[in-house]
Each structure stands twice: as structure tokens, then as C-alpha cells.
Amino acid sequence: MKRLRLFFIENAVVILFVILISIAIPASGLPGKFLLQEILTRLGRSSFLVIALLLPIMAGMGLNFGMVLGAMAGQIGLIFVMDWKIVGIPGLLLAMLISLPISILLGWLCGSIMNRAKGREMVTGFILGFFMNGVYMMFALYAMGSLIPVMNPELLLSRGYGIRNVVDLASVRQTLETFIPLKVAGLNIPVLSYLFIAAVSAFIVWFRKTKFGQDMRAVGQNRAVAGAAGIAVDRTRIIAVIISTVLAGFGQIIFLQNLGTINTTNSHEQIGLFSIATLLIGGASVTEASICNALIGVILFHLLFLVAPMAGKNLIGSAMLGEYFRQFVSYGVIALALVLYEWKRVAQDENSRARLRGGRTDVP
Amino acid sequence: MTLRSLIQRTGVVLGLLVLAACLFYIGKGHTLLLDTNTITIDGKEFRSLPSVTVSVDGKELDFPMSRAERVMVDVSGPEHTIVIADEADAEKKVEKNFTIPTFMDRVLVSIPAILGSAPAEYWIAPFTPDPVDHAPAEKMQYYKE
Numbered sequence: 229m230k231r232l233r234l235f236f237i238e239n240a241v242v243i244l245f246v247i248l249i250s251i252a253i254p255a256s257g258l259p260g261k262f263l264l265q266e267i268l269t270r271l272g273r274s275s276f277l278v279i280a281l282l283l284p285i286m287a288g289m290g291l292n293f294g295m296v297l298g299a300m301a302g303q304i305g306l307i308f309v310m311d312w313k314i315v316g317i318p319g320l321l322l323a324m325l326i327s328l329p330i331s332i333l334l335g336w337l338c339g340s341i342m343n344r345a346k347g348r349e350m351v352t353g354f355i356l357g358f359f360m361n362g363v364y365m366m367f368a369l370y371a372m373g374s375l376i377p378v379m380n381p382e383l384l385l386s387r388g389y390g391i392r393n394v395v396d397l398a399s400v401r402q403t404l405e406t407f408i409p410l411k412v413a414g415l416n417i418p419v420l421s422y423l424f425i426a427a428v429s430a431f432i433v434w435f436r437k438t439k440f441g442q443d444m445r446a447v448g449q450n451r452a453v454a455g456a457a458g459i460a461v462d463r464t465r466i467i468a469v470i471i472s473t474v475l476a477g478f479g480q481i482i483f484l485q486n487l488g489t490i491n492t493t494n495s496h497e498q499i500g501l502f503s504i505a506t507l508l509i510g511g512a513s514v515t516e517a518s519i520c521n522a523l524i525g526v527i528l529f530h531l532l533f534l535v536a537p538m539a540g541k542n543l544i545g546s547a548m549l550g551e552y553f554r555q556f557v558s559y560g561v562i563a564l565a566l567v568l569y570e571w572k573r574v575a576q577d578e579n580s581r582a583r584l585r586g587g588r589t590d591v592p
Numbered sequence: 593m594t595l596r597s598l599i600q601r602t603g604v605v606l607g608l609l610v611l612a613a614c615l616f617y618i619g620k621g622h623t624l625l626l627d628t629n630t631i632t633i634d635g636k637e638f639r640s641l642p643s644v645t646v647s648v649d650g651k652e653l654d655f656p657m658s659r660a661e662r663v664m665v666d667v668s669g670p671e672h673t674i675v676i677a678d679e680a681d682a683e684k685k686v687e688k689n690f691t692i693p694t695f696m697d698r699v700l701v702s703i704p705a706i707l708g709s710a711p712a713e714y715w716i717a718p719f720t721p722d723p724v725d726h727a728p729a730e731k732m733q734y735y736k737e
Contacts, residue, residue, distance in 0.1 A: 313697065315668040318619025325612045399621055399666075 240568060241561055242511040245528045248557065249535065256538035263534060265415050270530040271523070272405065272421030273486040277479030277503045278510075278522040279428050280472050284349075285517045286436070287468035288448030291504045294338040294353035294469065298476025299496035300364045301330035306400075306481055306490055307372070307391055311380045315399035317407060320485055323400075327477035334360065335473030339466030346451070350514075357500055368492050391492045401488035424482060428475060429519045435471075444468055448515070476503075505529065505558050508565040515569070532558060617670065622692050624648060624665045624672075625719050628657050628703045633714050638704035643679035646703065648672060657703065670694060676707055690715050 236243065253263070277295075284292040305323035314322050338356055345352040372378055373389030383391055408419035435441045446454040447464045455461045480499060484490050507517055510525025532554055540550015593601075626648070628640035643656045648665050649672055656679045657663060670691050678684035688706050692699055698719040705714045 312616065313621040314616060314619040315621040315666070316619060318615040318668070319621075322612060322615040322619060325608060325615070328608070 237568075237572075239511055241509055241565055242524065242528070244564075245509050245532065245561075249528060249531050252532065252535040252539040255543050256535035257542060258535060258538055261414065263531065266534055267527055267530060268415060268417060269405070269486070270533075271526050272418035272425065273483055274479075274503070274506065274526050274530070275425045275523060276421075276428055276482050277476060277499060278506045278526060279425065279432065279519060280475035280479050281503055281507050282432055282472075282517050282519070282522070283435070283444070283468045283475075284472045285512070285515065286441075286448050287444045287465050288451065288515070289342060289349040289465060289468060290514045291350055291507070292353055292469065292472050292476075293350055293500045293504065294335075294342070294356050295472060295476035295503060296357040296496050296500040297334040297338055297360050298327075298331045298473035299480040299499045300360060301327040301334060301473070302477035302480030303484070303490055303492070303496055304330055304364075304367070305477070306397065306484060307368070307383065307395060307492070309400070310395055310397065311378050311383055313380065313399065316403050319400045320403055320481060323481050324478050327481065328474060331474040331477040332470055335470035336466060338473060339469035342469060343462045343465055354500070357497075361497065364496070365493065393492055395490040395492055397485060397488050397490060400485045403485055404482060405486065418486075421482060421486070424478075428478075432519060440464070440467075479503075501559060501562070505562050508561055509558070513565065513569050513572075529558060617694060619668055620670070620694050621666060621668045622696065623698045623719075624667055625698065625700045626653075626657065626663045626665060626703060627700050628659050628661045630660075631702050631704050631710075631714070633705065633710050638702075638708035638710055640704040640707060641678050641680075641684075644703065644707075645677045645679060647675045667692075674701065674706060676703060688715070692716065 277299075280295060280298070281292055284290070302323070305325070305327035308326050309319045309323040338353065341356060342349045342352055369385075369390040372391050373384045378384055378389075378391075383395060385392055404420040404424065405416070405418035410417040410419050436445070443454070443459045444464050444467075446457065446459055447461050451461050454464075476499075480496065483499070484495060506525040506529045507522055508525070509529050510517075510521035510523070512518070512521035512525070536554030537547040537550045540553060541547040544550065626646055628644070630637060630639045632638070640657075640659050643658055645656045646653050646663075649667060651665075653663060653665070670693075671689065672692065673687065673689050675685065675687045677686075686707055690701075690712065696716075696718050698721075700717045700719040702710075702715055702717070704710075
């Protein structure tokens with residue numbers, strides 16, 4: 229009974245979502261093949277971004293809300309590529325290369341600031357995202373076209389400088405999905421996207437086993453002990469954020485090429501909350517996350533995305549209500565996961581104290 | 593930072609820059625305007641065939657081109673192959689390779705020049721659209737009564 233209770237507590241968010249989805253799928257009336265195709269596409273679109281969150285969690289920095297900085301860098305790379313008219317796979321790779329130094333710089337900045345706000349990394353990253361959004365806006369809406377030459381007039385606002393609100397990514401749209409065409413049982417498989425995800429997953433697995441990866445885990449478990457063991461704690465934390473920011477930049481490029489357009493002013497804003505909610509829905513916590521959590525999260529989150537409006541329409545008569553409900557549930561899960569984490573932490577502290585006193589230790 | 597790590601880091605940065613330059617070169621997109629208008633080179637007139645099928649880099653146009661037509665095709669990279677075949681006579685086929693300078697965005701490709709075996713420098717030319725008359729929409733018009 230105790231084990232069952234623990235299992236439900238540990239996997240409360242995943243179980244809640246599975247229940248919701250199992251009610252919403254039949255209510256939506258959407259065909260299984262359509263759902264499967266959409267999930268395959270969306271798995272290729274979003275997984276990279278979610279996996280980008282894993283390293284800072286390993287380093288004990290919680291969920292990296294600062295990943296929007298990487299997303300901004302990715303968008304800047306894509307805007308340059310669109311301006312220079314670089315098409316296809318070379319265009320995407322060049323966008324990634326352009327985003328790389330920007331992501332490293334922003335990641336270093338983010339990591340340095342987080343080192344000054346130890347224990348409050350998540351809220352710091354969140355607010356840093358707002359701050360950098362202003363800098364990004366100045367770059368995109370003022371510097372591009374005035375200080376930085378933009379050759380393609382179609383990208384510019386009618387006043388002659390600043391990037392338009394929507395940038396069409398026609399020349400790189402769904403390049404990764406169509407580069408290696410593969411159809412299985414009538415379903416299109418985005419092979420190259422999956423290869424990218426496999427590569428980043430392999431990198432994470434390999435990285436965890438390296439000396440530096442072990443150091444990062446040690447820092448995540450206990451900063452004081454890691455510092456006493458001679459690990460450069462601050463440097464390790466900064467590198468974790470830099471890698472996360474770089475991966476977020478690449479992930480944003482993969483995400484946007486699949487959608488086919490950049491919303492210059494707010495594509496990056498949503499991505500932090502979206503990816504963090506996805507990871508939490510997959511069963512991750514603030515201190516522990518795996519690649520499996522990321523992939524399960526993408527599947528569950530997107531299934532709810534797909535079925536909620538239709539389920540809402542069929543059950544309540546309004547697709548909008550279904551969509552509001554989905555937003556309420558999917559973003560409310562962040563609050564739920566944080567509350568559960570805090571509750572578990574307090575309970576564990578209480579448990580340790582009780583154990584020291586020789587009292588009961590059944591608190592999870 | 594030791595000298596060794598400085599050299600390694602500089603090497604990585606240079607490698608990335610070279611990679612970026614290569615990606616720019618091979619991925620640069622160009623808009624080709626396949627043109628069947630008559631062209632005069634050194635006093636000699638080159639005319640297209642009444643109807644030709646054209647394929648660029650193995651992709652054939654959906655429809656044959658008649659005389660005095662322009663069709664837009666998007667390509668990427670500098671090296672391209674064009675195959676022009678006479679609609680009336682399938683045996684009559686011309687296959688040529690041409691190179692587009694990296695910074696030439698819109699390129700006019702003269703089908704008659706390629707068909708007539710004119711010198712290669714006349715096959716392609718930069719395309720500059722005619723200037724559009726400025727009609728400043730933002731400017732309010734005031735009429736005095």
C-alpha cells in the first residue's frame with residue numbers, strides 16, 4: 229500500500245495527464261491515424277528543445293527558464309539565413325552556426341547571473357528572459373536594417389528598418405522532415421529530425437559518463453561537498469547553462485523550420501514555459517529528469533494539444549473552452565510540479581529529522 | 593590559458609568559420625528566370641524553338657515553354673545543369689552546365705543563347721527589375737477646398 233502510494237505521488241503528473249487524455253481522445257472523435265501522424269511530426273519538432281533542459285537540472289540549477297535566450301539566438305540565425313537566401317539543409321546548419329556564438333555569450337551571461345542567485349535560479353532565469361527580450365527586440369526591431377545591413381527588403385518593415393512581425397521560412401520549411409523521405413504504413417516519418425534528436429540524446433548520455441558530467445552531477449547533488457572535493461562549482465554551472473542555451477538555440481531552429489514561420493516578436497517567449505511544462509508532464513522534477521521524461525512529455529503534451537479543442541467542442545459545444553482548459557491544465561502543471569517538489573522536499577527534511585530522533589520514517 | 597589550448601580553440605573557431613563559408617557557398621539560393629525571348633549577340637539573332645521542355649538540375653518544368661516567355665525557378669548552389677528539348681523532335685536535346693556567381697540573386701537564363709550555342713558568358717545575366725514608380729502610400733493627400 230505504501231509502495232502504491234509512493235508510486236502515485238512520484239508519478240502524479242503523468243497519471244493525471246494519462247487520465248485526461250484517455251477521456252479526451254474518444255471525446256474528440258479524431259481518427260487514430262491522424263493522431264499518430266501528428267505525434268510523429270511533433271515529436272520531431274519539439275523533443276530537441278525539451279532535451280536541452282536536461283543538463284542544468286543535472287547541475288542542480290532546476291528548470292532553465294533562461295533557455296529563451298538560446299531561442300532568441302536561434303531566431304537571429306534564421307533571420308540572417310533568410311536575408312542571405314541560404315536554402316535547405318545548408319541554410320539550417322548555417323543558422324545553427326550563427327546562433328552558436330550568440331548562444332554561448334548569452335549562456336555565459338545567464339550562468340554568471342545564476343551563480344549570483346544560487347538557490348533561486350529558476351526565477352532568475354525567468355526574469356532574465358524578460359530582460360533579454362528587450363535587448364532582442366531592440367536588435368530585431370531597430371538594429372536590423374539600420375545598424376546591421378539587411379539585403380532582403382521583404383524582411384524589413386515598411387519604415388525601412390526592423391524585421392517584420394512574421395518571417396516566412398519558405399526556403400527551409402520542413403527541410404529536415406522531407407530530406408530523407410520515409411513512409412511506414414501510410415505515415416510520414418521525419419527521419420532527419422529523429423537523427424538530430426538521437427544525436428543530442430547520445431551526447432547527453434555520453435556527457436553524463438564523462439569526468440565533467442560526473443562533476444556536474446556532484447555539483448547538482450551538493451555544491452558544498454563538490455566544492456570541497458575540488459570541483460570548480462561556478463564554472464561547472466556556467467558550462468551547464470551554456471550547453472543548454474546552445475541546444476535551445478538549435479532546438480528553436482528545428483522547431484521553427486517545422487512550423488515554417490518565425491513570429492519575430494514572440495516565437496521565443498512561449499518556448500521556455502512550453503518546454504518546461506512538457507518535461508514536467510513527462511514525469512521529471514526540478515531535480516531529476518531524463519530523456520525518457522522528455523519524450524513521454526512531448527507525446528502527452530501534444531496529444532492534449534491535439535484533442536482538447538475537439539473534445540471541448542464535442543463535450544461543451546465550444547472549441548475555445550477546450551483550448552482554455554488545455555492551457556489551464558498544461559501550464560497549471562508547472563505549478564503542480566513545483567508544489568509537489570517543495571512538498572516532497574519538506575517531507576524528506578522532516579523524515580530525516582524523524583530518523584535522527586528515531587521516530588517514524590514513513591513520510592515520502 | 594596555455595598555448596596549446598589557445599591554438600586548439602583558434603583552430604576550432606577557424607574551422608567553424610570555414611564551415612560557415614562552405615555552407616553559404618553551397619546553400620546560396622538563386623532565382624532563375626528561364627527566358628525564351630529572342631536575343632541578339634554581336635549582331636546575330638538567336639531565336640528559341642516554338643515549344644521546348646526545360647529541366648533544371650533534373651527537375652522538369654510542368655509545362656513546355658513557348659517563344660517570348662519567362663518562367664521562374666528557384667535553385668541553390670553555384671553549379672547547375674539545364675536540359676532543353678524540342679517538343680516537336682525528342683531527339684533534339686541540348687544539355688549544358690553553367691555556374692552562377694554567389695552574389696547574383698536573380699539570374700536571367702537565355703534559352704535561345706544556350707540552344708544556339710552562343711558563348712557561355714551570354715547564357716546567364718543578372719536580372720534587375722524595372723524600377724517601380726514610387727507611390728508613397730503613407731503620404732496623406734490634402735485637398736484644398
